Amino acid sequence: MNKVESFVKMIRQLVSDVQGAPYPGPGFEMEVYNIWYEHVQKDAQDCYEFLDENFPLESKAFDQSIDKMFK
Secondary structure (H helix, E strand, O other): HEEEEEHHHHHHHHHHHHOOOOOOOOOOOOHHHHHHHHHHHHHHHHHHHHHHHHOOOOHHHHHHHHHHOOO
């Protein structure tokens, strides 16, 4: 499997997990939320590490993108 295919698979899993978020309404179970949250955090971290390893940003470009968020 090439890098793009791997990344697409990871992103699909992350989106699937986010879409399956438990809704905090009546009968909301914190345990279900905690399990969901752990899965989403793991998938998000996997995506971030993959991006960082395979598509690194130069520090200057990253700093500029962060600066734009807070203007």
